Amino acid sequence: xxxxxxxxxxxxxxxxxxxxxxxxxxxxxxxxxxxxxxxxxxxxxxxxxxxxxxxxxxxxxxxxxxxxxxxxxxxxxxxxxxxxxxxxxxxxxxxxxxxxxxxxxxxxxxxxxxxxxxxxxxxxxxxxxxxxxxxxxxxxxxxxxxxxxxxxxxxxxxxxxxxxxxxxxxxxxxxxxxxxxxxxxxxxxxxxxxxxxxxxxxxxxxxxxxxxxxxxxxxxxxxxxxxxxxxxxxxxxxxxxxxxxxxxxxxxxxxxxxxxxxxxxxxxxxxxxxxxxxxxxxxxxxxxxxxxxxxxxxxxxxxxxxxxxxxxxxxxxxxxxxxxxxxxxxxxxxxxxxxxxxxxxxxxxxxxxxxxxxxxxxxxxxxxxxxxxxxxxxxxxxxxxxxxxxxxxxxxxxxxxxxxxxxxxxxxxxxx
Amino acid sequence: xxxxxxxxxxxxxxxxxxxxxxxxxxxxxxxxxxxxxxxxxxxxxxxxxxxxxxxxxxxxxxxxxxxxxxxxxxxxxxxxx
Numbered sequence: 001x002x003x004x005x006x007x008x009x010x011x012x013x014x015x016x017x018x019x020x021x022x023x024x025x026x027x028x029x030x031x032x033x034x035x036x037x038x039x040x041x042x043x044x045x046x047x048x049x050x051x052x053x054x055x056x057x058x059x060x061x062x063x064x065x066x067x068x069x070x071x072x073x074x075x076x077x078x079x080x081x082x083x084x085x086x087x088x089x090x091x092x093x094x095x096x097x098x099x100x101x102x103x104x105x106x107x108x109x110x111x112x113x114x115x116x117x118x119x120x121x122x123x124x125x126x127x128x129x130x131x132x133x134x135x136x137x138x139x140x141x142x143x144x145x146x147x148x149x150x151x152x153x154x155x156x157x158x159x160x161x162x163x164x165x166x167x168x169x170x171x172x173x174x175x176x177x178x179x180x181x182x183x184x185x186x187x188x189x190x191x192x193x194x195x196x197x198x199x200x201x202x203x204x205x206x207x208x209x210x211x212x213x214x215x216x217x218x219x220x221x222x223x224x225x226x227x228x229x230x231x232x233x234x235x236x237x238x239x240x241x242x243x244x245x246x247x248x249x250x251x252x253x254x255x256x257x258x259x260x261x262x263x264x265x266x267x268x269x270x271x272x273x274x275x276x277x278x279x280x281x282x283x284x285x286x287x288x289x290x291x292x293x294x295x296x297x298x299x300x301x302x303x304x305x306x307x308x309x310x311x312x313x314x315x316x317x318x319x320x321x322x323x324x325x326x327x328x329x330x331x332x333x334x335x336x337x338x339x340x341x342x343x344x345x346x347x348x349x350x351x352x353x354x355x356x357x358x359x360x361x362x363x364x365x366x367x368x369x370x371x372x373x374x375x376x377x378x379x380x381x382x383x384x385x386x387x388x389x390x391x392x393x394x395x396x397x398x399x400x401x402x403x404x405x406x407x408x409x410x411x412x413x414x415x416x
Numbered sequence: 417x418x419x420x421x422x423x424x425x426x427x428x429x430x431x432x433x434x435x436x437x438x439x440x441x442x443x444x445x446x447x448x449x450x451x452x453x454x455x456x457x458x459x460x461x462x463x464x465x466x467x468x469x470x471x472x473x474x475x476x477x478x479x480x481x482x483x484x485x486x487x488x489x490x491x492x493x494x495x496x497x
Contacts (some may be wrong), residue, residue, distance in 0.1 A: 063434070063435065064433075064434060064435030130463060130466070131463060131467075133455045133460065134459035134460055134463070135456050135460070138456075165490075
């Protein structure tokens with residue numbers, strides 16, 4: 001029996017570069033930075049910059065809908081609704097052509113409803129327990145974004161919340177693809193979201209020395225693969241993809257952006273926060289994804305690197321690519337889009353999956369900004385300007401790695 | 417506060433919490449059946465009302481507040497007390 005083929009038919013995002021896919025992609029291709037000063041909110045913190053969502057989700061969503069959602073779920077809903085409309089399934093659903101029981105969601109967050117948790121804690125301390133919101137738990141629970149999308153769109157199949165820190169968004173894509181391949185659903189919305197720009201997570205990430213302390217021009221601080229990199233910049237937003245079985249997509253004449261060819265998920269079992277310096281766990285994930293995709297290393301034309309701008313992680317990723325792909329690693333075009341978006345934690349892998357799919361669809365790899373002097377230990381062809389990708393059948397790899405030692409790689413391929 | 421003033425202030429809370437147009441929050445309307453205020457939204461309305469009107473509405477009492485009129489009467493009684 002042949003395996004179910006999984007394709008991408010809808011994309012959505014609300015990111016530090018724009019409130020939708022078109023503005024985000026335009027920002028990526030133009031090499032625009034979404035990083036800026038956080039203003040008063042960050043006063044007194046060790047780090048005072050970040051990459052907040054460009055469009056406040058409360059400006060887009062209905063007021064009563066928004067007030068019952070943590071900001072992370074608001075962002076998730078905005079991205080998911082765009083992806084759903086983009087796929088054309090919104091119209092199909094209105095005419096009764098979407099089976100809710102064959103429709104699933106895999107939507108991730110790294111940290112969850114941290115704004116809701118902390119604002120209710122403040123209420124508890126200042127006004128007492130009676131004033132704690134009765135909807136605080138459904139707002140802050142880890143599966144709130146996935147459940148919100150399920151409720152809004154009537155997804156009655158498996159509704160999952162993979163949580164693997166900064167690999168979560170990419171893991172959601174892999175998990176949704178699995179659900180389709182297992183025949184449990186015909187349609188799934190996959191993605192990730194994060195809204196952790198708050199003094200507590202900023203202080204915590206800064207204290208663990210994960211964030212850049214560079215106090216120069218904010219737009220130059222996120223500099224993956226550059227010799228002067230010294231940590232990541234916290235970003236905010238969500239990415240969403242509509243995945244469908246090829247059969248389901250073809251039956252309704254859907255536009256197909258790309259195919260999910262293969263996925264790989266592994267763990268380092270090395271350290272709770274530090275990556276394995278040799279990148280062995282990540283290499284195993286990439287190898288598993290490439291094998292699952294059944295492509296040759298030379299078929300991989302593009303990599304959207306995890307590349308968060310940390311000293312260790314960026315070098316480890318170069319080692320992984322060489323370990324798995326051999327000399328083919330010299331020929332592919334690498335993009336580190338976190339140079340522009342900052343690090344969306346649980347949303348990162350999903351936003352970068354959207355970018356990877358668009359790179360295949362438009363045959364264009366986005367640039368990596370702030371790469372003034374490439375670290376000699378990073379032996380990769382990193383695009384500093386938007387770069388054309390080859391015509392014909394190509395594949396592209398999206399990597400994500402997270403605290404806890406989580407490694408997720410997904411291989412997408414061109415279709416037709 | 418007159419009965420109408422309490423009703424109007426409560427209607428503002430119901431509008432804020434549940435998005436129900438304030439002018440449809442009338443004394444004869446049931447929160448759950450006519451206004452579609454679910455149980456958790458009702459708790460939010462109650463907590464807001466406690467602060468606004470300076471009353472205490474115990475959880476056991478909430479189930480007796482079926483209509484807007486029930487809530488307004490409860491508030492009137494307990495404000496006076």
